[in-house]
Structures are given as C-alpha cells and as structure tokens.
Amino acid sequence: MPIIKTVNLTKEYKVHEKDPGFIASVKSLFSRKYKIVEAVKAINISIDEGELVGFIGPNGAGKTTTLKMLSGLLYPTNGTAQVMGFTPWQRRKDFLKQFSLVMGQKAQLWWDLPLYDSLLLQRDIYEMTKPDFQNSLEELVEMLELQKFLKTQVRKLSLGQRMRGELAAAFIYRPRVLFLDEPTIGLDIVVQKKVREFIKGYQQRYGATIILTSHYLDDVSELCDRLIIIDHGQKAFDGSTTELISTHIDHKRIVLSFNKPVQKTDLSTYGKVIHYQPYKATIQVERNQTTGQAAAMLTTLPVSDVSIEEPSLEDVARELFTGHDYS
Amino acid sequence: MIIRKLWRVLALDFSRTLQYRTDALLWMLAEAAIPLVAMFIWLAVSAGSNKGPTGQEILSYYVVVIFVKLLTDAWNGAFMAQDILQGEIVQDLVRPIPVVFKYIANNLTEKVIKLILPIAAIIFIALLKPDFFSNALLLPHRWLLFVISLALAMTLQFLIDMVIGTLAFWLEDVNQLRQYKEMLSSAASGLLIPLAFLPSVFVTGLNWLPFRYVISAPAEILTGNYVSLTAPSLITIQAAWVFALVLIIRWQWRAGLRRYAIPGQ
Ligand SMILES: Nc1ncnc2c1ncn2[C@@H]1O[C@H](COP(=O)(O)OP(=O)(O)OP(=O)(O)O)[C@@H](O)[C@H]1O
Ligand SMILES: [Mg+2]
Numbered sequence A: 001m002p003i004i005k006t007v008n009l010t011k012e013y014k015v016h017e018k019d020p021g022f023i024a025s026v027k028s029l030f031s032r033k034y035k036i037v038e039a040v041k042a043i044n045i046s047i048d049e050g051e052l053v054g055f056i057g058p059n060g061a062g063k064t065t066t067l068k069m070l071s072g073l074l075y076p077t078n079g080t081a082q083v084m085g086f087t088p089w090q091r092r093k094d095f096l097k098q099f100s101l102v103m104g105q106k107a108q109l110w111w112d113l114p115l116y117d118s119l120l121l122q123r124d125i126y127e128m129t130k131p132d133f134q135n136s137l138e139e140l141v142e143m144l145e146l147q148k149f150l151k152t153q154v155r156k157l158s159l160g161q162r163m164r165g166e167l168a169a170a171f172i173y174r175p176r177v178l179f180l181d182e183p184t185i186g187l188d189i190v191v192q193k194k195v196r197e198f199i200k201g202y203q204q205r206y207g208a209t210i211i212l213t214s215h216y217l218d219d220v221s222e223l224c225d226r227l228i229i230i231d232h233g234q235k236a237f238d239g240s241t242t243e244l245i246s247t248h249i250d251h252k253r254i255v256l257s258f259n260k261p262v263q264k265t266d267l268s269t270y271g272k273v274i275h276y277q278p279y280k281a282t283i284q285v286e287r288n289q290t291t292g293q294a295a296a297m298l299t300t301l302p303v304s305d306v307s308i309e310e311p312s313l314e315d316v317a318r319e320l321f322t323g324h325d326y327s
Numbered sequence B: 001m002i003i004r005k006l007w008r009v010l011a012l013d014f015s016r017t018l019q020y021r022t023d024a025l026l027w028m029l030a031e032a033a034i035p036l037v038a039m040f041i042w043l044a045v046s047a048g049s050n051k052g053p054t055g056q057e058i059l060s061y062y063v064v065v066i067f068v069k070l071l072t073d074a075w076n077g078a079f080m081a082q083d084i085l086q087g088e089i090v091q092d093l094v095r096p097i098p099v100v101f102k103y104i105a106n107n108l109t110e111k112v113i114k115l116i117l118p119i120a121a122i123i124f125i126a127l128l129k130p131d132f133f134s135n136a137l138l139l140p141h142r143w144l145l146f147v148i149s150l151a152l153a154m155t156l157q158f159l160i161d162m163v164i165g166t167l168a169f170w171l172e173d174v175n176q177l178r179q180y181k182e183m184l185s186s187a188a189s190g191l192l193i194p195l196a197f198l199p200s201v202f203v204t205g206l207n208w209l210p211f212r213y214v215i216s217a218p219a220e221i222l223t224g225n226y227v228s229l230t231a232p233s234l235i236t237i238q239a240a241w242v243f244a245l246v247l248i249i250r251w252q253w254r255a256g257l258r259r260y261a262i263p264g265q
Helices: A023-028 A063-070 A095-096 A115-125 A130-144 A159-171 A189-206 A217-223 A241-248 A286-301 A313-323 B002-018 B019-047 B057-071 B076-086 B100-128 B140-171 B174-188 B200-206 B218-221 B231-259
Strands: A005-017 A034-045 A052-057 A076-081 A099-103 A177-181 A210-215 A226-231 A232-237 A251-258 A273-278 A280-286 A305-309
Touching: A005 A063, A005 A217, A005 A280, A005 B231, A034 A063, A034 A076, A034 A226, A034 A232, A052 A189, A052 A217, A063 A076, A063 A099, A063 A177, A063 A210, A063 A251, A063 B140, A076 B002, A095 A099, A099 A159, A115 A130, A115 A159, A115 B002, A130 A189, A189 A210, A189 A217, A210 A217, A217 A313, A226 A241, A226 A313, A232 A241, A251 A286, A273 B057, A280 A286, B002 B019, B002 B100, B019 B100, B057 B100, B057 B140, B057 B218, B076 B100, B076 B140, B076 B174, B100 B140, B140 B174, B140 B218, B140 B231, B218 B231
Parallel strands: A052 A210, A052 A226, A099 A177, A177 A210
Antiparallel strands: A005 A034, A005 A076, A226 A232, A251 A280, A251 A305, A273 A280
16 A cells, blocks of 8 residues: 555646736736646655655746645545545645645744744644654754754744754654655755755654655665655656666766876767767767677777776756757 | 643644744734724723723723733734745644644633733733723722623634635735725724724624624623624624634635645655
8 A cells, every 4th residue: 555646636826927016916906817837747656764855957847736636635636546545635634744845944943932842742732642743852952953943033043054954843753654845955965965864864863755856866765765756747767776777778878097098089989978078078879789889999008007987867857858868 | 531632732832932032012002002092092082082992991991902912812824824835834733733833822822921911011001000990990890791792702713814814825924904994993993092982883893793792892792892792692693703713714724735736845
C-alpha cells in the first residue's frame, strides 16, 4: 500500500488577463479575459512509506503546484490523491498532525519572537507531551546547531539560521510525511550540506516519507533514492539516478591527455569532440562503443592518460529540459 | 487541548504585541478620538435645548460607548485579507488548529492593551469625583445584561469584519470595502449620533442593520436609556446576527478555499 498515491492529478489555474492601463482596467470589469494555465497535467505518482523522493524540473514545471495539492492547500481540477489514506484537501486534523510542509521562506515562525517560542507553539498545536518535546528539541538543537540563536528574535536571524529554524519547526513534532519545497535555497555550501545530512538522518532514523524539490542537483543525487522529473506539468521520468543517466544518456565521455600535440581532425573520427586543446581533449562516444573507441585511440594516438566519465546529472537535466544534446 | 492551543497563541500574541505598545497607545487614542469629539458636540446640542437626553445622560452614554468601541474594535478582516492575498494563510492551513485562532488571539490582546489607559482614567476620575457618573451605571442586574450584550457585540464585530476579510478569496481590494463598512458603522451604530437623537423612522431602519447591535446596544443596556428596543430583544437580535454570520462565514470559507490559488512561490 503506497503512502502517497495520485491518479491523474491535474491542476489548471485560471489566470485573469488584463492589458496595462486604466481603460483596460475599466474594460476588464465588464468582460474578463481568462487564460488557462495547465500547471499539472494528469500526474500519476506512487510512493511507499520511508522513501525519499526528489522532484526536479525547470522553473514553472509544476513541482510546487503538485506539493500544494498533496498538502491539501489546493483543490485539483481533476484526479485524486491519497496521502496516508487521507484526501489532503479535506484537511482532516489527523492528516494535518502527521505531515509537514516547508515552503522556502513562507514561514512557520513568528518573526517578532524567539525561535524557542515558535517551537513551544508547535508543541501545543501538535499535542506533544513534554518529554517527547524535550527529546525532539535536544536532537534538533544538536543536528541543526540551534543553540546559539534559540532565544534570538527570529527577525534578527540570518537566512541560513532562519531556514534551520524553519526546519526545526517543521520536524519537531516528528511528522510521518514531509514535503520540502527547495529547503536549501539560498544557503551556503556548508549549511546546505548540514541541512542535507539532517534530512537524510531524519528519514533514516524515523522511516519518514519525504518529497523534496530542489534546483541543486547535488541535493537530489546525494539525498534521494528516487527521482521524479516534472516538465511542463508532466512526469518525464521516475526512477533512480543511475537509471536516469543510463536510459536518458546514450553516450559517455572519454577524457584524454597526450604527450604530443594532436590535431582536432584526428580526433573527430572517433566521436564528437566536446572539448579540445592540443594536449588535452574530451570526446563523446556512444555508450555501447565506449571501450572499442577507447582502445582504438590508445593504439593510434600519443595518449598519456585516459579516463571514461559518466555524464553528470547536471548534463542530463540540461538535456532533458531543453531537448538538446548536453554538449 | 483546544483551550491550551488557544492559550498558547494568545500568550505569544501578547508578548508580540507588547513590543508594539507605543503603537497600541496610538491606536487607542485614534479610536477614542471620534466618540470623544462626538460627545462634546452632543453635550453642546443638549445644553442648547430642553428636549432629548440630558447632559449627564450623554456623558454616561459616551463613557460607556468609548469603552464599548475600544472593546469591540476589530481589525481581523484587514489582517485576514492580507494573509489571503499574500499567501501567508498557508502556514495556518497546514496546521491542526483552526485558522481563526490567530485572529481571535490578536483581537483579544489588542483589547487588553488598549484598555489599560482608559481603565486607569476611569478609576482616577471615580476616586477624585465620585459623583461624576450617574448612579444608574452601578446596578448589578444591568451589569449582567451588559456583559452578555458586550460579549455578543465583540463577537458580532469580529464576524462582520471576518465576512469582509474573507472576500479576499474573490476580490483584490478588500480594504476599500472595509473603509466603507467603517464609515457606515460610525454613522449607523450610535457612535457619531446617539440613536436617541434620531427620528424614529431612521431608528427603525437601523434596527435592520447589524451596527447598532455592536455599539449602541450594550451602551443602552448599561445606561438604561433604551431607544425603540429593550434589553431582551437587543440581546436576542445580537445572538441571531452572530448565528447568521457564522453560517455565512462557513460557507465563504468552503467556497473560498475551493477556488483559492495560493499566490507566491
Ligand atoms: N497562484 C497561481 N496562479 C496562477 N498561475 C500559477 C500560480 N502558481 C503557479 N502558477 C503557474 O503554474 C505553473 C507551475 O508553477 P509551479 O509553481 O508549480 O512551478 P515549479 O515547478 O514549482 O517552478 P519553480 O522551479 O520555479 O519553483 C507555472 O506556469 C506558473 O506560472
Ligand atoms: Mg516551485
């Protein structure tokens, strides 16, 4: 039994179009022009308890819209969704108590008060016992390094501190299902890494089910066992990172160093030259011909060093989203 | 459990609002200013004629009205509209707590803070000049009815504002509407013009609007100077309005959330 399941989940936004200017404003009072934006088109997803799934896709792909429907914030135009056996948009109390949503800077925290006060509020709202709260708090303080600013007014925190505070508020009641919309946006590398480790640690310790979206592919490849690519409101891929690379990229790259200068034309007979310098070059060849071509080059060219590389997730994403070759 | 949640939100909102105590003082003064000015005008009017309410009746009426006004004022509609239009309401929609709690808490703390000064002023005057207020203000059974009526008036005003705030699911400029409501309410609630000064046709008309049940009703009950309706009918109609508005708001929220496309993000 999947913990999250959608069937043909669809969302159309009705966008009110108006030309600029006063006359147009008056006109639009009488005849409103609408444009329909199909943000999510019949998406089918099935996620089991304990999975950590990454949603990736270009801007405007429909990731946030999907998460909003799964959180019960938006009514779908069509289709159904079940999360922990509930229909999210009925917003039943038992559903709300067990799930958590982190949406960038849309904050759970009260800005005028210290982080600690907001956490106390969470304790009461989610009906936690004092010992449970204390345990959870200590764990979060340690994992997210909150000690230094736990009692500081939230508006005085830096972006990274606030985001960690946000995560603390979202995780303190130990939710079973979490939707994290770009949890690492705007964070520096060190904090990003910390946040990633925290998310992974939580999922492993409590067997939580987590969907996260991110534009940092590092996030996704490091954290997620499974990727769902959404593009133009549709599911473009669903599987593991390695599957994605092997099914979507039918070539590899051979990186060569030479001990004598080599002509570019000599290289292009083996494959597509991605990068060329007289002593160094990268050549792209078809996946199933990699070893053959590498061997051929080793015998004919003055090769001093060779390595074969998988394209990075970054390359794959670029190729998928633009429909072009990643070179 | 639910009480504890509300209590926590209240406590937090109280400590939040305390940081804005200077602002709170200014709101209080701004809101008390209009009835104060009206009081002086009507005192002058009554001094120049021997019909209608006496000076002391007007004074008692307005002392009560200023209290009722400070206690019943509600801004929740403006906050609600802003939260809806900017998508901030999301954070409350995903939590297992009624969305309205935040606004109730905010409304109640504001009342407490605004009352500090006027209460101090009254105690001061009462000690200094005990016969300043009419003795009629001190009857216990009136106080009982007054408290009931005041509680209903606070609820009613909160709900009226909520009806307007919730319209933000459909409209982009709810604040304009709120201002019209404020104007109509000042004119029709007994704040600017005590109902006792109005011709009875007008009063009959105003009986059909909710506003007089917010300001005039509790004041009439405490002062004992009724205009066209007496305590039992005033309280019954207040309760009926509360009931009707709750139904309207429930419907509004259901319909509103159904079509709500959260802005931002
Ligand atoms: N409140 C809204 N009203 C109207 N259209 C919207 C609204 N929110 C999103 N859209 C549109 O729906 C589409 C999907 O948006 P969505 O926010 O789901 O994308 P996303 O995948 O989260 O993008 P990003 O990576 O930029 O966050 C976009 O075309 C967007 O313009
Ligand atoms: Mg998004």
